[in-house]
Amino acid sequence: MADKSKLIDYIDEALEKSKETALSRLFFTYQGIPYPVTMCTSETFQALDTFEARSDDIVLASYPKCGSNWIVHIISELISADSKKKYEYSEFPVLECGDPEKYQRMKQFPSPRILATHLHYDKLPGSIFKNKVKILVIFRNPKDTAVSFFHFHNDVPNIPSYGSWDEFFSQFMKGQVSWGSYFDFAINWSKHLDDENVKFILYEDLKKNLATGIKQIAEFFGFSLTGEQIQTISAHSTFQAMRAKSQETHGAIGPFLFRKGEVGDWKNLFSETQNQQMDEKFKECLAGTSLGARLKYESHCQA
Numbered sequence: 001m002a003d004k005s006k007l008i009d010y011i012d013e014a015l016e017k018s019k020e021t022a023l024s025r026l027f028f029t030y031q032g033i034p035y036p037v038t039m040c041t042s043e044t045f046q047a048l049d050t051f052e053a054r055s056d057d058i059v060l061a062s063y064p065k066c067g068s069n070w071i072v073h074i075i076s077e078l079i080s081a082d083s084k085k086k087y088e089y090s091e092f093p094v095l096e097c098g099d100p101e102k103y104q105r106m107k108q109f110p111s112p113r114i115l116a117t118h119l120h121y122d123k124l125p126g127s128i129f130k131n132k133v134k135i136l137v138i139f140r141n142p143k144d145t146a147v148s149f150f151h152f153h154n155d156v157p158n159i160p161s162y163g164s165w166d167e168f169f170s171q172f173m174k175g176q177v178s179w180g181s182y183f184d185f186a187i188n189w190s191k192h193l194d195d196e197n198v199k200f201i202l203y204e205d206l207k208k209n210l211a212t213g214i215k216q217i218a219e220f221f222g223f224s225l226t227g228e229q230i231q232t233i234s235a236h237s238t239f240q241a242m243r244a245k246s247q248e249t250h251g252a253i254g255p256f257l258f259r260k261g262e263v264g265d266w267k268n269l270f271s272e273t274q275n276q277q278m279d280e281k282f283k284e285c286l287a288g289t290s291l292g293a294r295l296k297y298e299s300h301c302q303a
């Protein structure tokens, strides 16, 4: 993310608000979805309805904890390499977070603008579709996503914590967490993965072969870079490289945000019963769907 200080300022402000917020008061509901009061407001959601997307904006859609900061970093590196100019983003990149005036300020920003979002497909502003904006959708297996989400709450000082992993798991399964249910998000997106201007990418595939993933992302957004440039971006985008710079890029929260970056960490927390519950839920919501197959659930969540 390019304008680090603005980003860190925004994160620090959210952490400051979190200090005074008990878990029981963390969420407010907007159009049926719970959001954290520390990051979102209904005024900003109302203003978002009038947001004017540009055809050359870059939308990065993901459920929380599926690698949004990773992809934002990769895209900003691609833009910088392509334009030979360091990508500057003077706004917190998550579209729905911040004050309602941010959309006015964003009108002044040069193209391409990076618009990260955790919104469900049907909550995205209409201008994204009207103007045929390209959308990269990032998914991660639900077990590791839940574990990452839990650690974020319970490891970061000042963010409201859960009493235990079991308590968090139960809320996650009910969708009573920030940005709502992973499974609703997935079901909502699953019908649109093959739409024009949409590309799907899996966290676990990117982790396994970063350079190939970056090349595919570059092709989708029309950046023509050399193999050497792709290799350089790849070296800057490993978990180790990003974690090493995380305090510089994200402030005090950095090492918590770039926590472990592994596939299969769920094995350290899930009980047998929780495994069964998640496997059932996956079956009920996604078995037989194209997203269900693309998530490679058997390899990443049952092996």
Ligand SMILES: Nc1ncnc2c1ncn2[C@@H]1O[C@H](COP(=O)(O)OS(=O)(=O)O)[C@@H](OP(=O)(O)O)[C@H]1O
Residues within 6 Å of the ligand: 062, 063, 064, 065, 066, 067, 068, 069, 070, 144, 147, 148, 149, 151, 207, 237, 238, 239, 240, 242, 257, 258, 259, 260, 261, 262, 265
């Ligand atoms: N480069 C790289 N490689 C592998 N994994 C990475 C990378 N960058 C971020 N991450 C991991 O992504 C998790 C955080 O996801 P998000 O950035 O989407 O979090 S947030 O919702 O925006 O707060 C979080 O996962 P966990 O480590 O499992 O907690 C990060 O470590």
